[in-house]
Amino acid sequence: MVDSSPGANRDHRIEQLTTAECWALLERTRMGRLALLDASGAPELFPVNYTSHEGFLYIRTANDSKLRHIRVNPGVAFEVDGNEDDIHWSVVVRGAAAQVTTDDEIRRSGVSQLTTASVTIKPFYIRLAPSVLTGRRFRERGVPGREEPTAPATGPVDRGAGVPRSTRPNPIPHLPPFEE
Numbered sequence: 001m002v003d004s005s006p007g008a009n010r011d012h013r014i015e016q017l018t019t020a021e022c023w024a025l026l027e028r029t030r031m032g033r034l035a036l037l038d039a040s041g042a043p044e045l046f047p048v049n050y051t052s053h054e055g056f057l058y059i060r061t062a063n064d065s066k067l068r069h070i071r072v073n074p075g076v077a078f079e080v081d082g083n084e085d086d087i088h089w090s091v092v093v094r095g096a097a098a099q100v101t102t103d104d105e106i107r108r109s110g111v112s113q114l115t116t117a118s119v120t121i122k123p124f125y126i127r128l129a130p131s132v133l134t135g136r137r138f139r140e141r142g143v144p145g146r147e148e149p150t151a152p153a154t155g156p157v158d159r160g161a162g163v164p165r166s167t168r169p170n171p172i173p174h175l176p177p178f179e180e
Contacts, residue, residue: 017135058111058124
């Protein structure tokens with residue numbers, strides 16, 4: 001399915017996924033990235049294990065910054081991606097997140113049975129209610145028989161050789177998780 005809306009990607013090498021295709025990929029993947037805003041409005045990104053049930057995504061968590069952030073700003077984004085042979089795909093979900101507190105929903109969703117990659121105990125649950133679901137797939141660069149676009153060089157250039165010169169970025173500060 002090709003999106004013909006204004007501003008849609010017109011590159012025919014990129015295929016827009018249908019809603020059903022996006023859900024199929026979400027249902028067979030178990031790790032994604034949850035993006036949210038902290039209290040100051042700065043973005044945060046967390047790798048999380050998740051499960052899906054009846055049109056919602058569910059995440060196990062500790063009593064940590066994810067819960068604090070969604071109490072202040074429930075608007076979140078969630079992304080999963082992967083590849084099969086030379087095809088890459090990505091699904092992005094935007095919606096509202098909330099802590100799940102009813103035993104019935106926890107039981108029905110199966111989130112309490114979700115195993116996580118982290119060693120941290122995660123006795124709390126988050127439900128993400130999607131409002132926007134988009135996805136795309138594209139072929140890997142360098143596939144024989146395909147002409148690839150060339151991108152202009154960017155960044156500092158060594159004028160003697162005309163080749164882009166590598167620069168080291170400024171270090172990004174790392175802050176430990178919030179403790180409660």
